[in-house]
Amino acid sequence: MQYDTDNIFAKILRNEIPCNRVYEDDFALAFHDIAPQAPVHVLVIPKGEYISFDDFSSTAPAEEIAGFYRAVQKVAIQLGLREGGYRVLTNIGAHAHQVVMHYHLHLFAGCDLGSMVKKGLN
Numbered sequence: 443m444q445y446d447t448d449n450i451f452a453k454i455l456r457n458e459i460p461c462n463r464v465y466e467d468d469f470a471l472a473f474h475d476i477a478p479q480a481p482v483h484v485l486v487i488p489k490g491e492y493i494s495f496d497d498f499s500s501t502a503p504a505e506e507i508a509g510f511y512r513a514v515q516k517v518a519i520q521l522g523l524r525e526g527g528y529r530v531l532t533n534i535g536a537h538a539h540q541v542v543m544h545y546h547l548h549l550f551a552g553c554d555l556g557s558m559v560k561k562g563l564n
């Protein structure tokens with residue numbers, strides 16, 4: 443699969459559509475999810491063109507990988523999530539229901555987040 447430069451997060455990175463920004467540095471942009479599924483639901487995306495965790499992990503330069511994950515942790519600190527805890531999740535491909543084909547991590551927090559995956563799958 444080729445990276446689609448018209449995906450919604452690419453447009454956010456190019457400032458073609460707005461987002462509710464939380465954090466930005468050279469490697470990452472974090473913003474509130476438009477349809478939050480927890481009291482805190484923030485997305486963190488790399489600045490580079492990567493389709494998924496799979497693509498990012500195998501093709502991004504080490505500096506970008508380190509910069510991105512450090513940014514995720516800074517977002518958690520900035521939002522004060524460390525004390526209560528938080529969940530980091532990424533969807534990859536069809537079974538995981540990945541909708542936007544630009545790599546992103548979901549940060550969920552602000553309540554008891556319950557079990558990790560849909561009940562009854564095992």
Ligand code: AMP
Nearest residue numbers: 450461474475476477533539540541542
């Ligand atoms: P995923 O299923 O992991 O690809 O999740 C994509 C996420 O992007 C969903 O939680 C959407 O609510 C969120 N989303 C889609 N469009 C926007 C947008 N313009 N601004 C913020 N979040 C968005």
